[in-house]
Amino acid sequence: MSQPSTGPLSGLKVVDMTRVVAGPLCGQILGDLGADVIKIEKPGEGDDSRRVAPPWFREPGEGSTGDSTYFLAVNRNKRSLAVDFARPEGQEVIRRLASQSDILIENYRTGTLGRYGLGYADLRAVNPRLIYCSITGFGQTGPYSGRSGYDYLVQGMGGLMAVTGIPDDQPGAGPMRIGVPVADTLAGMNAAIALTAALEARHRTGEGQHIDISLFDSAVASLLNTSSSWLNAGAVLGRTGNDHPSAAPYGVFAASDGHVIVATFNDREFERLAKALGHPEWLDDTRFRRNSDRVRNRVALKDAVSAVICRKTRAEWIDILNKETISAGPINDMSDLEQDEHAVARKLFVTLESQDGPVRTVASPYRLSATPPDYRLPPPHVGEHTDEILDELGYAAEQRGALRACDVL
Numbered sequence: 001m002s003q004p005s006t007g008p009l010s011g012l013k014v015v016d017m018t019r020v021v022a023g024p025l026c027g028q029i030l031g032d033l034g035a036d037v038i039k040i041e042k043p044g045e046g047d048d049s050r051r052v053a054p055p056w057f058r059e060p061g062e063g064s065t066g067d068s069t070y071f072l073a074v075n076r077n078k079r080s081l082a083v084d085f086a087r088p089e090g091q092e093v094i095r096r097l098a099s100q101s102d103i104l105i106e107n108y109r110t111g112t113l114g115r116y117g118l119g120y121a122d123l124r125a126v127n128p129r130l131i132y133c134s135i136t137g138f139g140q141t142g143p144y145s146g147r148s149g150y151d152y153l154v155q156g157m158g159g160l161m162a163v164t165g166i167p168d169d170q171p172g173a174g175p176m177r178i179g180v181p182v183a184d185t186l187a188g189m190n191a192a193i194a195l196t197a198a199l200e201a202r203h204r205t206g207e208g209q210h211i212d213i214s215l216f217d218s219a220v221a222s223l224l225n226t227s228s229s230w231l232n233a234g235a236v237l238g239r240t241g242n243d244h245p246s247a248a249p250y251g252v253f254a255a256s257d258g259h260v261i262v263a264t265f266n267d268r269e270f271e272r273l274a275k276a277l278g279h280p281e282w283l284d285d286t287r288f289r290r291n292s293d294r295v296r297n298r299v300a301l302k303d304a305v306s307a308v309i310c311r312k313t314r315a316e317w318i319d320i321l322n323k324e325t326i327s328a329g330p331i332n333d334m335s336d337l338e339q340d341e342h343a344v345a346r347k348l349f350v351t352l353e354s355q356d357g358p359v360r361t362v363a364s365p366y367r368l369s370a371t372p373p374d375y376r377l378p379p380p381h382v383g384e385h386t387d388e389i390l391d392e393l394g395y396a397a398e399q400r401g402a403l404r405a406c407d408v409l
Contacts, residue, residue, distance in 0.1 A: 007034025008371040012199075013101040015040065016078060021151065021181050022215060023107035023135045024074040025188030030103070030195065032364040032373040033075030038097065038231045038389055039075065039380065043082040043409060046382035047071060058356050067379070072359055074188075075379035076352060082383025082409060089408045091116050096393050099126045103195055107135040110145045120210040130208040131198045133191050139214035149215050151181040156358070158183060158219025163226050165239045175239065186218040248294040249273070249305045252331070255314040262305065262317075263327040267291055276324040277308045277381070354378035383409070 004010075012035040016027035024039075024047065031037040041047055045065060048255040055070035060066035081097075084090045095118070098104055104123065106113055113119050116353035120132040134140060137149015155161050155177050191213045198209055220227070225246065229235045243248035247272075250263050264270045267290060274282040282288045282304070287297040294301050307319060314330060321328035330336065337343050350357045352375055364373035386409055390400050403409045 005034040007095040010034035015101050015104040021184035026191040029192040037078040039078040039080045053085040056212045074377045079385035096122045098218035103131045105133045133211040135213045138216045140212045151184045154183040154215040166241045183215040183219045187215045248298045253309040259312040260314045277404035
C-alpha cells in the first residue's frame with residue numbers, strides 16, 4: 001500500500017478505464033489531489049501508451065512489454081488492476097469495483113463499454129451515486145460520435161491548426177500542429193473540472209450523473225479570441241506565426257546571441273518599451289500611437305524593434321526589459337527549464353522511486369495552501385496491485401487463483 005493521501009479528494013475511489021493521454025491525465029489529476037485511482041489494464045499488455053516509444057524508461061524484455069517515457073507523464077498516483085473485461089468474470093470484477101467507487105472514467109469509443117454491460121445505465125443500477133465520465137474524440141452524440149479521435153486530428157478539425165503556423169505570404173507557410181497533445185490535455189483537464197463539479201452536485205442530491213467530454217468540444221472551446229472574432233465580427237484571425245493577431249509588438253526577436261520574446265499587450269506597455277529601447281519618438285509616430293495602429297503597421301514596427309534588439313544579448317535584454325516592467329523572456333527547452341531558478345524555487349520537478357529506479361515527473365500545477373497535492377505512487381507496472389485491490393473487494397486467494405487460471409487476470 002502507498003502512504004495515506006492528504007489531498008482534498010482523499011477518501012474518494014476512482015476507477016480509471018482509460019488509455020493514452022486525455023483520460024489518464026484526468027485520473028492523474030484526481031490522484032494527485034488525493035483520490036485512490038485504480039487503473040484498469042488489459043493483462044499482459046496494459047495501456048497503449050506504454051509502447052508509444054522510443055524513448056523508453058523500461059525497454060521491452062522477457063515477460064515485459066516495457067514502459068515508455070510517454071506513459072510515465074500521466075500515470076502516477078495510480079494502482080494497476082489487470083483484468084480482461086471482455087470476459088463475464090472480468091465484467092463482474094468491474095461491477096463490484098464500481099459499486100464501491102465514487103467515479104469511473106472511460107475513454108473507449110462511444111457505446112463500447114455498454115456492449116459489455118459496463119455502460120453508465122448498467123453501473124448506475126448497482127451504484128446510483130456513481131459519477132461516470134466518458135472522454136471521447138467527438139462526444140456521445142452527433143454524426144461524428146462513432147469516430148475515433150486522436151489529438152492531431154482534433155487539432156485540425158477543432159480549429160487550432162487554422163491559427164497555428166506561418167502565414168501564407170511568408171516562407172514555410174502552412175498550418176502546423178501544436179507540439180504537445182493540447183487537445184488531449186484540455187479534455188483531461190476539462191474532465192477533472194466537470195468531475196469535481198459533479199461531486200459537489202452529488203453532495204446536494206445524493207445522485208451521480210453521466211459526464212460527456214470530447215476532445216473536439218475542448219479544442220473548439222479553447223479558441224477564445226479566434227472564435228469570438230469570427231462569431232462577433234466576422235473576422236478571420238488566421239495564422240500569424242510568432243506574432244499576436246491583435247497586439248504588437250508581440251513576438252520573437254533575435255538578440256545578438258539567441259531569441260527573446262517581447263510581449264506588449266497595451267499602450268502603457270508600449271510606452272515603457274519605446275523608452276527602454278531608446279526610441280521615445282515612436283510614441284508620437286502615428287503608425288504606432290495606439291495598439292490598433294501598431295497592428296496595422298506590424299511589419300514596420302517589428303523591423304524597428306528588431307534593429308534595436310539585435311545589438312545586445314538575450315540575457316541583457318531580459319534584464320533591461322523586466323526591470324522596466326515589460327514582459328520579456330527566453331525560449332526555454334527542457335534542459336533550460338530543469339535549471340531555471342523560478343522552476344526550481346517552485347519545485348516543479350518531482351522524483352518518485354519505483355522498482356525500476358527513480359521516475360522524474362512535473363509537479364501538479366494545483367497549489368492549495370491547506371490540502372496540497374501529494375505524490376504517493378510512481379506509475380505502476382501492468383497489474384502491479386491486482387491482488388491488493390481484489391483482496392479489498394473481498395476476493396479470497398482461491399478466487400483470485402481461479403480467475404488467473406481462466407486468464408481473466
